[in-house]
Amino acid sequence: MNPVVAADGLAHAYAAARALDGLSFAVPAGELYGLVGADGAGKTTALRILAGLIVPQRGTARVAGLDPADAGSGVRESLGYMPQRYSLYGDLSVAENLRFFARLFCLSRAVYAERSARLLAITRLERFAERPAQQLSGGMYKKLALACALLHRPRVLLLDEPTNGVDPVSRLDLWQLLYEFVAEGMAVVVSTPYMDEAERCHRVGLVHHGRLLLEGEPQTLVAAFPESVLRVVGAAERAEAVLERAGADVVAVAPLGGALRVVVRRDAVAALAAALAAEGAGVETLRPSFEDLFLVRAAAGASPGEAAA
Amino acid sequence: MSAPGRLRRFAIRTGAVAAKEATHAVRDPRTLYLALGMPVVLLVIFGFGISFDVEDVPIAVVDQDRTPDSRALERSLTTGHEFVVAARPDDPAEVDRLFRERTVSAALVVPRGFAREWAAGRRAPVQLLVDGSDGVGAQSVLGNASAALRAEGRRRLAAETGGAAAPLAAEVRLLFNPALRSAVFFVPGLIAYILYIVGVLLTALTIAREQERGNLEQLFATPVGRLEVMLGKLLPYLALGLLQALLVLAFGMAVFEMPLRGSLGVLGLGTLLFLAGALAQGLFISSVAGSQQVATQAGALSSLLPGVLLSGFVFPVENMPLLLRALASVFPARYYVDLLRGVMLRGNGFDALWGDFLGLGVFCLAAVALATLGFRRRLA
Numbered sequence: 272m273n274p275v276v277a278a279d280g281l282a283h284a285y286a287a288a289r290a291l292d293g294l295s296f297a298v299p300a301g302e303l304y305g306l307v308g309a310d311g312a313g314k315t316t317a318l319r320i321l322a323g324l325i326v327p328q329r330g331t332a333r334v335a336g337l338d339p340a341d342a343g344s345g346v347r348e349s350l351g352y353m354p355q356r357y358s359l360y361g362d363l364s365v366a367e368n369l370r371f372f373a374r375l376f377c378l379s380r381a382v383y384a385e386r387s388a389r390l391l392a393i394t395r396l397e398r399f400a401e402r403p404a405q406q407l408s409g410g411m412y413k414k415l416a417l418a419c420a421l422l423h424r425p426r427v428l429l430l431d432e433p434t435n436g437v438d439p440v441s442r443l444d445l446w447q448l449l450y451e452f453v454a455e456g457m458a459v460v461v462s463t464p465y466m467d468e469a470e471r472c473h474r475v476g477l478v479h480h481g482r483l484l485l486e487g488e489p490q491t492l493v494a495a496f497p498e499s500v501l502r503v504v505g506a507a508e509r510a511e512a513v514l515e516r517a518g519a520d521v522v523a524v525a526p527l528g529g530a531l532r533v534v535v536r537r538d539a540v541a542a543l544a545a546a547l548a549a550e551g552a553g554v555e556t557l558r559p560s561f562e563d564l565f566l567v568r569a570a571a572g573a574s575p576g577e578a579a580a
Numbered sequence: 581m582s583a584p585g586r587l588r589r590f591a592i593r594t595g596a597v598a599a600k601e602a603t604h605a606v607r608d609p610r611t612l613y614l615a616l617g618m619p620v621v622l623l624v625i626f627g628f629g630i631s632f633d634v635e636d637v638p639i640a641v642v643d644q645d646r647t648p649d650s651r652a653l654e655r656s657l658t659t660g661h662e663f664v665v666a667a668r669p670d671d672p673a674e675v676d677r678l679f680r681e682r683t684v685s686a687a688l689v690v691p692r693g694f695a696r697e698w699a700a701g702r703r704a705p706v707q708l709l710v711d712g713s714d715g716v717g718a719q720s721v722l723g724n725a726s727a728a729l730r731a732e733g734r735r736r737l738a739a740e741t742g743g744a745a746a747p748l749a750a751e752v753r754l755l756f757n758p759a760l761r762s763a764v765f766f767v768p769g770l771i772a773y774i775l776y777i778v779g780v781l782l783t784a785l786t787i788a789r790e791q792e793r794g795n796l797e798q799l800f801a802t803p804v805g806r807l808e809v810m811l812g813k814l815l816p817y818l819a820l821g822l823l824q825a826l827l828v829l830a831f832g833m834a835v836f837e838m839p840l841r842g843s844l845g846v847l848g849l850g851t852l853l854f855l856a857g858a859l860a861q862g863l864f865i866s867s868v869a870g871s872q873q874v875a876t877q878a879g880a881l882s883s884l885l886p887g888v889l890l891s892g893f894v895f896p897v898e899n900m901p902l903l904l905r906a907l908a909s910v911f912p913a914r915y916y917v918d919l920l921r922g923v924m925l926r927g928n929g930f931d932a933l934w935g936d937f938l939g940l941g942v943f944c945l946a947a948v949a950l951a952t953l954g955f956r957r958r959l960a
Contacts, residue, residue, distance in 0.1 A: 322801045324959045342957065347803040358798035360600065362607050367600075374596030375802040377589045419798070 275300050275458040276321060276427055280330035282481075283316055290316040291327070292481035298460055298474075300426070303453045305472030305489075306462040307565070313481035314462035315355060318431045321460065322352040334427050348376065351425035353416045355432045355462075361405030365396055365415055368404055369422065376423035383422070390418040393448060410441025417448065428452065430461040434468065446471050466562035477565060484568045489561055496559040498522055498567065499540040504530040506552035513546050523566040534563050593804050597812020601786065605816055615782060615820045619774045619828045626770050627763065627836055634720045638666035640678050640687040649695035653706065656732035657688065662724045675709060685711045686721050698736070756925045763836040768920035769893030771828050772854070776887040776913050777880065778824065779858030780865070782817050784879030787866035787955065797959060806952045814859050814948070821855040841927030850923070850933070853940035854916040858883065860947030867955035886911035893917055915939035 274297035281294040291313045298304040306314045319325045320332050323339035323346065332339055337346035359368045366387070373383040391397045394414040399407065404415060413433055420428060430449075434442045446468075453459050453473075461472065469475045470489045477485040485492065503510050510531070514521050520539035525532045535543050544554045584592065605611045639657065643650050657663050666684050669675060675687045689707035697704040708725055712718045757764045787809075790796050799809070829847075832838045840847070862879055869875035888894060890904065891913035897905060908914050915936040922928035922936070930937065 319797075319959060324797065324800050326958065340958075342803070342805070345803075347801065350801065352798070352801035354794065354797040354801075356794035356797060358794045358796075360604070360795060361793075362604060363600065367603065371596055371600050372798075372802065374599075375593055375799075375804045377584055377592045377803075416798075420801075 273300075274298055274333075275335055276304075276429075276460055277333040278317060278321065278330070279332075281317060281320055281327045281332065282329035283320065283325065283327045290481055291320075291330075293330070294478065294482055295330075296476045296483060296486065298458045300458050301453055301456050303449060303459045303461065303471075303473045305469050305475040306460060306478055307466065307469045307472075307475050307561070308462075308464065308478030309569075310464055312478040314464075314478055315431055316481075317478070318352070318429050318460065318462055321427075322350060322429055323347065324352075348423065349426045351420035351423070351428040353413075353420045353428075353430045353433060355435065357412065359404045359412070359416055359419060362403055364401050364403055365391075365407070366400040368415060368419055372419045373422050378423065386422055386424075387418070390421060393451070394418050395444075408438075408441075409436040410438050410444070413437055413445065414441070414448075417445070421452070426457060428457055428459045430459065432462055432464065434463060434465065466560070466565055469561040475561075477568060479569050485564070492564055493559055493561055496564055496567075497537060498534050498559070498563070499537050500557040500559050500563050501533045501535055501540070501544060501547075502527060502530055502555040502557050503533055503547055504553040504555075506547075506550050509550040510547055510552040513543070513550055513552075517543055517546075523563070523570050525562075525566055532557070532563070534559075534567055589803075590805070590808060593808045594812045594815070597804065597809055598815045601813050602816035602819075604786075605820060611782070611820075614778060615817075615824050616827060619778055619824050620831055622774045623767075623770060623828055623831055624835075626774075627767060627832070634717060634724065635661045636664050637662060637686055637721055637724075638684045639663045640667040640669060640675050640684040641665050642669055642672050642675060642687065642689045644670075644672075644692040645690045645694040647695035649698060650690045653690060653694075653729070653732055654688065656735075657725060657728050660724075660728070662721075662728070679709070679711055682711075685714075685717070686725060688725075761837075764838065764925065766893075767832045767836045767838050768924060769891060769917050771825075771832055772891055772913050772916045772920060773887040773893055774828060775821070775825055775851070775855060776858050776891075776916075777883040779817075779821055779855050780862040780879045780883040781876070782821065783813060783859045783862030784865050784869075784875045785872050786813050787863065788869050788872045788875040791870065792872055800957055800959070806955050806957055810860075810863055810948060810952045810955065813863060814856065817859050818852070818856055821859060822852065825851045825855065838924055840924050842923035842929060846929055846933065847920075847923050850916065850919045850937065850940060853937065853944050854912055854919075857912045857940060857944035857947050860944060860951050864947055864951035864954055867951055887913045890914060891917045909939070910943070912940050912943040915943075 276298040278297070279295050281291045283291045294313065294317055296304070296306075306317060308314050316325065320327045321334060321339055323342070326340045334346055335349040337344045337349070339346050339350065360371070363371065369387045369390070370383065373387065378386070391400060394417065396411060396414060396418070399411065404412060407415060417430070417433065433445055437445065449459055449461065463469070470493075472489060474487065475489050475492070476483045514524060514533065517535075517539065520536045520543060521533060522536065523534040547554050641654050643654065654665070658665060663686070667674075667678055669678065672689050675684075675689070678684045678687070687709040689709070691706070694704050694706065706729070708722075708729070710718050710722050710725070790799070833840060861882065865878045865882065866875050869878055886908070890897065890908035890911055893913070897908045897914050900908065919933050919936040919940070922933050926932075
């Protein structure tokens, strides 16, 4: 594997807090890589370092083999970046924003016309070409930002929480677009706090306290999950008392609607389910998901990370 | 067409930033008002407000002599526009009350026997009282009144000696501003002050605004360079600034009857350099300020103080202590005030004004360089 994006031992701290603590990962061409983690895990800092906006205090970043912070190397021509914040010009129209970024990449008029027409078509923004960016909905805005980051056909696309604040339909649209570009050979790194989106990536890295807890293909990771997952409804206090008594057999508990999602050691699951049912709680076995994986690994990985911070 | 050359890419990107910035400016009514409305408003307020010309000063005349001679003396004061007689008390003690009530600002007391003493060839003293509580006004009143009285004395002397002039009398002529109108002296300083503060404020917000709105995060991920951003932001405001300068200069000439005795080319080039320096100063402040609020305050202070105090607008720079003179030499306002007076009033060309051009040019280059270096192409 010849990585187009490589982060090696990235460490960075702001005045108030440590953001990254030795983060490493690599992405080859044609892969959609997900950086998954809760808010504050360090995802944004990692992407900003790869985009050349922050120079890391330790470690190295490489994009297309170049240092992203070295403006003279031409690395920015290979790089498309879509920040989490609204960063386009709100008073400029959709077409004016596209045109501005096309000119910063010195695209000729003909190339600009052809590519912007195609991008507007696949993002279904053609009808809104004259609308100021600040009057777009969340989903339309993100699609415009994506189009602006793609005009120059970068080899690497970095997306910081592209689906944040986007309605479910537009979310599907965005993922569909990403698959198309990846199929053309682009390397895409996308960060997301939504565990359910991890399963849309080719490979994911689970980020927690500025380092990678776990990395691999989401289906493989979930299939290898050694624990069982129960959904427990009703008999709230008595059910919780049962879980309490079970001690180390209960790995993680998280609220799930009005119920509880409980990760249990596989060999203890039968006994626990019986004990819960005896107290009058409804018990149901669930298929493990990426979120369970995260809950378990974060609970296990939290202590060393916090000790370091 | 594949990759354009380095210089061409520089020009394309600078043009892209300039076009974007121009669009922002045109769509934001506040920018247009700041650039084109405020200068005229300021010029009107200050132009008519700041004047050392005193007219129609109310004066009390106490004529105890009541002769044709004493009345002629009074007329010598009131024939111009400087004084109007507001009271004629009989008792000189009344004058004190009139001053306290602010009915009059000056008083002339002609004692009994004035005409007799004069006719006898003796000293004929008259008393002139001026309200000294308003320092600048009092000086003008005193100057005007004593000049009028001296002139009357000389006229009488000449009439009696059959046309022979007084033994020693300097014939005073004021060059370039014969009527000594204060507007002619003030308006160039005022123009420099207005163009300076508006120029700095126009650009002081541009980078800080993009920083606050998060625009820089996307911009920094593109190949655009720092100098390209700076020049791209400078150019549209320079065009707007020149339009503003044209408006202010035309207004100054039409309303305050400012002459333009030198060449328009010299004036235009000097104005271009001055504006570019002021705009670059705003860009520098914007790039290091971090927020629009800090940028506005720093922009206003850094142009207001040098523009008023260190420009020669109000206080002559030559009379300042060494330290202040050195400080004044850093800012472009003093060079531009000097250049405006030179080209408008004296009709000077490059040969006489090269020092001012040098000062303006050095400041402009230094400000662009500082703004570019101060603009960190990184997120904090």
